[in-house]
Amino acid sequence: MSISTPLTVPDAILLRRSVKSFKPDPIPPEILDQLVALTLAAPSSFNVQPWRIVLVEDPKQKEALAEVSWKQKQVAQAPVVFVFAVDLKAWAKTFPATIAEARRLDAWPERAADYFAKAVPDFHTGLRNSGLDREYAMKDALIAATHTALAAESLGLGSCYMNGWSEEGVKKVIGAADNPDIAIALLLPVGYPAEVPKFSGRLAPEVTVFKNRLG
Numbered sequence: 117m118s119i120s121t122p123l124t125v126p127d128a129i130l131l132r133r134s135v136k137s138f139k140p141d142p143i144p145p146e147i148l149d150q151l152v153a154l155t156l157a158a159p160s161s162f163n164v165q166p167w168r169i170v171l172v173e174d175p176k177q178k179e180a181l182a183e184v185s186w187k188q189k190q191v192a193q194a195p196v197v198f199v200f201a202v203d204l205k206a207w208a209k210t211f212p213a214t215i216a217e218a219r220r221l222d223a224w225p226e227r228a229a230d231y232f233a234k235a236v237p238d239f240h241t242g243l244r245n246s247g248l249d250r251e252y253a254m255k256d257a258l259i260a261a262t263h264t265a266l267a268a269e270s271l272g273l274g275s276c277y278m279n280g281w282s283e284e285g286v287k288k289v290i291g292a293a294d295n296p297d298i299a300i301a302l303l304l305p306v307g308y309p310a311e312v313p314k315f316s317g318r319l320a321p322e323v324t325v326f327k328n329r330l331g
């Protein structure tokens with residue numbers, strides 16, 4: 117993967133803003149490929165990778181997404197909208213492939229791989245029974261989305277984290293209306309900013325950061 121003149125991580129973090137209007141310019145395919153590769157490099161709990169990311173580029177699909185996203189115009193304007201969905205049964209469906217890959221790469225010792233093959237499905241069955249499976253999958257997807265947003269900034273693009281949408285509506289647009297295993301974590305329109313909003317400030321660290329104990 118080659119990246120030409122990317123911003124450093126600190127610069128990308130500090131310069132990123134929530135872009136509300138995009139130019140119509142398309143994202144070159146090689147840049148979009150880099151963005152996807154950097155997104156998929158994100159960590160996840162037990163490396164389960166529950167995200168199922170739909171890149172919405174078709175104008176009609178984007179209009180339909182905007183319609184179920186409080187009509188927010190950045191959804192229809194951006195050349196690509198990353199829809200971060202999660203499969204709540206990824207641990208059953210694709211974890212065997214994850215274990216096989218870790219074995220192939222000699223990344224997990226044989227005994228650890230054997231242990232995870234049983235322990236991870238057991239753990240997720242427990243999460244499902246206690247209603248926490250959605251929360252766990254969401255954490256992973258949001259970390260992946262953060263990779264996308266910072267990588268986009270680094271590569272000269274802009275993005276906007278979004279939770280202003282109806283889950284039912286988004287599922288319908290991406291063709292997952294009848295799939296109870298699929299939940300939606302976040303929408304992230306990505307493209308070249310038409311305008312970059314001003315920095316809106318942050319609370320002082322005295323208010324939000326503590327040492328050793330809260331308060």
Ligand SMILES: Cc1cc2nc3c(=O)[nH]c(=O)nc-3n(C[C@H](O)[C@H](O)[C@H](O)COP(=O)(O)O)c2cc1C
Nearest residue numbers: 132133134136188276277278279280281313315316
């Ligand atoms: C989880 C999340 C959901 C958000 N949802 C929306 C949204 O639906 N529409 C929108 O215009 N901005 C949305 N934002 C952007 C925030 O309003 C923005 O991050 C915040 O005001 C700080 O501005 P900045 O991102 O430009 O620094 C969202 C941000 C986050 C992190």
